[in-house]
Amino acid sequence: MTDDHSPAAIRVTGLRKSYGQQVVLDGIDLEVARGSVFSLLGPNGAGKTTTVQILSTLISADAGQVQVGDHDLSREPDAVRAAIGVTGQFSAVDKFLTGEENLILMADLRHMGKREGRRRAAELLDQFDLADAARKPVAMFSGGMQRRLDLAMTLVGDPRIIFLDEPTAGLDPRSRRTMWQIVRTLVASGVTIFLTTQYLEEADELSDRIAVLDHGKLVAQGTGAELKRLVPGGHISLHFGDAAVFARAAQILAPASRDDDALSLQVAGGGDVRSLRSVLDRLDQAGLEVDGLTVHTPDLDDVFLALTGQPEARSEPRAQTQEAIAR
Amino acid sequence: MNAIAYTVSDSATMLRRQMRHMLRYPSLTVIVVGMPVVFLLLFVFVLGGTLGSGLGASGAAASGAVAASGAAGGRSAYLEYIVPGILVMTIAAVVQGTAISVAMDMTGGIVARFRTMSISRASVLTGHVLGSMVQAVLAIAMVLAVALLIGFRPSAGPMAWLGVIGVLALASFALIWLCVALGMVTDSVETASNIPMPLILLPFLGSAVVPTDSMPGPLRLFAEYQPFTPIIETLRGLLTGASSGNDWILAVAWCVVIAAVSYVWAMRLYERHSVH
Numbered sequence: 001m002t003d004d005h006s007p008a009a010i011r012v013t014g015l016r017k018s019y020g021q022q023v024v025l026d027g028i029d030l031e032v033a034r035g036s037v038f039s040l041l042g043p044n045g046a047g048k049t050t051t052v053q054i055l056s057t058l059i060s061a062d063a064g065q066v067q068v069g070d071h072d073l074s075r076e077p078d079a080v081r082a083a084i085g086v087t088g089q090f091s092a093v094d095k096f097l098t099g100e101e102n103l104i105l106m107a108d109l110r111h112m113g114k115r116e117g118r119r120r121a122a123e124l125l126d127q128f129d130l131a132d133a134a135r136k137p138v139a140m141f142s143g144g145m146q147r148r149l150d151l152a153m154t155l156v157g158d159p160r161i162i163f164l165d166e167p168t169a170g171l172d173p174r175s176r177r178t179m180w181q182i183v184r185t186l187v188a189s190g191v192t193i194f195l196t197t198q199y200l201e202e203a204d205e206l207s208d209r210i211a212v213l214d215h216g217k218l219v220a221q222g223t224g225a226e227l228k229r230l231v232p233g234g235h236i237s238l239h240f241g242d243a244a245v246f247a248r249a250a251q252i253l254a255p256a257s258r259d260d261d262a263l264s265l266q267v268a269g270g271g272d273v274r275s276l277r278s279v280l281d282r283l284d285q286a287g288l289e290v291d292g293l294t295v296h297t298p299d300l301d302d303v304f305l306a307l308t309g310q311p312e313a314r315s316e317p318r319a320q321t322q323e324a325i326a327r
Numbered sequence: 328m329n330a331i332a333y334t335v336s337d338s339a340t341m342l343r344r345q346m347r348h349m350l351r352y353p354s355l356t357v358i359v360v361g362m363p364v365v366f367l368l369l370f371v372f373v374l375g376g377t378l379g380s381g382l383g384a385s386g387a388a389a390s391g392a393v394a395a396s397g398a399a400g401g402r403s404a405y406l407e408y409i410v411p412g413i414l415v416m417t418i419a420a421v422v423q424g425t426a427i428s429v430a431m432d433m434t435g436g437i438v439a440r441f442r443t444m445s446i447s448r449a450s451v452l453t454g455h456v457l458g459s460m461v462q463a464v465l466a467i468a469m470v471l472a473v474a475l476l477i478g479f480r481p482s483a484g485p486m487a488w489l490g491v492i493g494v495l496a497l498a499s500f501a502l503i504w505l506c507v508a509l510g511m512v513t514d515s516v517e518t519a520s521n522i523p524m525p526l527i528l529l530p531f532l533g534s535a536v537v538p539t540d541s542m543p544g545p546l547r548l549f550a551e552y553q554p555f556t557p558i559i560e561t562l563r564g565l566l567t568g569a570s571s572g573n574d575w576i577l578a579v580a581w582c583v584v585i586a587a588v589s590y591v592w593a594m595r596l597y598e599r600h601s602v603h
Contacts, residue, residue, distance in 0.1 A: 056443045057442070057443060058439060058442055058443060078445050079445075081443060081444055081445035082445035084443065086440065086443040088436060088439055088440070090436040090439075091435075091436050092435075092436035092437050092439055092440035093436070093437060094344065094435075094437045095435070096347065096348045096351055096352060097344070097347055097348075097351075101347065105340065105344060106444075108336075108340040108343075109337060109340055109441070109444055109446045110444070111333070111336065137351065153440070
């Protein structure tokens, strides 16, 4: 993480928000380095959208300090608005206007001047592969096209900090890849991106840092690799065709966890070649036949489930996690 | 640019947006312009003969209408009587459209985007207000044109016409702001289109269609003191050249109060309106 020493683009401390009795955000602290991609990962209802809405000045927080692009959110909301671009979860385009008119509307509201506005609109239509549909009303656009236009509108004033709330929700795999490519291009040009997602693959693919949000609290924060290390989920899964062979193997490979019905064993570790070889060697020496083998490396799914999945057992892993991150 | 220049330029941008909506989807405009014209024709040709004959008996003198004998005479007298009432109904019809288009805007995502941008806070609403003002001008011009075509001959001079324009503009402005607020009190477009319905009804419960002194006690009391009656009477006085006494002061006062309260209410609702 080379950006650790550059000043943060977004800095949040002690952010709280409740609706009546329901606590939505219960003290959030986070920092997003300039020019990086930060993912807020969490299940539905975790508070992701509320966080984006607060950071983008749509709703106010109950408590906490927020700094976005050198500006204090509560004291200078308009300066924050001038620095950011937001693409929300729900389509924020004017369906009665054409694609081009939507972009020019944004340029006018950014006070860009007529010629410059038109130039930028044409550039973005080209860049987002919307040139052919520029003069069609948005109501006729496909979901993926609307999403692209939505993002293009966000980019009209060249904001340096961009919030994307579940940018790929509801997109087909191809459109999702296109969206990822756009995000990468933006980051390459020095833009800071704050995105929320419930797709682990997406967070892993795009982000420099990931924070896992659950029930209004950050339960873990780090790079994808750091988060994966938090959960020792790697194992080798072995399947046997014969009950006697299965029983022998279970003895040899103890303390493996066994599934007697499926005749399968799960041996911990196993991400690397050496431990895989050692398991296979031991089975070979005993002359045991293996029907099937899969190697399971820990992915963010394991992290996600371990951190957010078990409501009862959650408090302890969370404490460990926080320690791990503090180190 | 300073803050005021930004407000003006953002409001102009929002007005352009409203005009585009109107041009691209003219059905709402056609309805709000067409309905009052249909009302005018209905009242004059279907009801006018009979209603006009009754005018002389009660209150025609106050309204300045000339009592005439026979159905045709009654009809032309009634045309003169009903036009100010229809003009106010025209405004009421236009503002139905305001509530609908504000509600449609608020339920869509585009307004959430506007809120995250560094633009004048009021401009989204002033865009709607200006757009509706344009619709009101179109609708009123249409109604007056049809009225003139079927024989309406107002005796108003240039100054009186200026007064008519002023009263119509002020009443439109006040009721449009009221409906901007009403368009935001609900999250559903259907409800928003129903809430301003009483505004269509109120002129009937005033002096729009028949003079108030032909009504029974409590209704008459309501009819005389509700805001539409002084507005209608002021227009009637200006158009026919008769004096409408202090009605114009009441009319202006009602409009100013409705506009001010609605503006504050609408801005509050806009700031507080929950995001989707």
